[in-house]
Amino acid sequence: MFVPEQAILSGAPPIACTLDAAVEEAVREHSRAVYGIAFSVLRNHQDAEDATQDAFVRLLRYGKQNRLTTVRNLRAWLARVVWRVALDRRRAVPEVSLQEVANAVSGLRARGAGVDEIAASEQMKLLLGRLIEGLPRNLRDALTLSVTGELSSPEIATVLGIPEGSVRERLWRAQRMLKEKLLAVQEGQSRR
């Protein structure tokens, strides 16, 4: 979306373009959380920012229709909107060889790197991304929304339209499955 440079740089908005105070406050309060959700799905800064902007544009239009008063939890509403926008924008994940990233992680461990160092490495992020991608859809969605750290279980339940108990159960199953997969990868590397 084209945004005039002057509009970005100038602090004061044009008189004719004064935003609704509620929308502006929502941007200041929730933009980071919304961005985090978008990024958790898209794993790309540019795409995540575009999705975040789209979500707030929808909020603006919703406000113009005088329907903003019907929103009880604005944070959950925005999370739901950006979740859908991000899913629509989601592209095919670039193929990364599971074997290669697993080898790289094993190499880090062999060199004596600690847990935090391995976890912060790009290879481990790629490996984790591949493992999450391989989860069943319902488990993956719950885990993706959870790892943003921005949403509580009730909010995740609102976004996904499922009971809160189901969210907790799915998160537990997703983490257990991830651990099993990571163990399998590690054991496969140690056998070689």
Place this chain on the structure above:
Amino acid sequence: MSQNEHSRFVDDLLDASLAQYRSVEPRPGLENRILARLRTEQAAAPWRGWAWRMGAGLIWAGAILALVSIAHRGRLELPISPAGSHGPAPRVEASRNTATVPLAQSLTRRHKHSGIEQSAELQRGSADLVSKSAAVSRSVKTAEGRQQRRLDVFPSPAPLSQEERLLVNLVRQSPDGAWVALPDQGEAGANSRVPDQNIRPLEMKDLSDDAMDGTR
């Protein structure tokens, strides 16, 4: 490394990796960029609203014009037959019963007779025949009404059959002839429908003894 140690290591690695996975910082100035985009969107919104309204209005106007022109053309192209002509006419429903053929012939013959004889003959007819006559009369009126009302009805109504036309002519020429055949509907009905017999009222004269005088 034992199995337990390995499992614990994987647990720790998973937790740390998920924590790293979530820690993502947007590029600086995210809020300003979002606000700028919203202002741009708001500035463009009135134009978009008007464009939508104009487009929707044009579409509506076009649709209404098309409907009106189609309706107007259809009205011009429909064949219009004058009422009472020999052109297509609605079929009389009651005439589907074949029993109306002898009824028509009988009524036509008997119409030539007059007065009491005709009335007596008709009243001797069966109640079924009479009720059919009334039904035919009603159907003819209905058919005439339909013919005038529904000239623009598609498909075109079928023409009357021979016997239907006979009935229609009969009822048109002498509607009373059909009413005479109605069954007794109580005193009021009979009095109102049976034609006058022109019977002179009885004259009451005083009795006289003249005729008896000679016998005495």
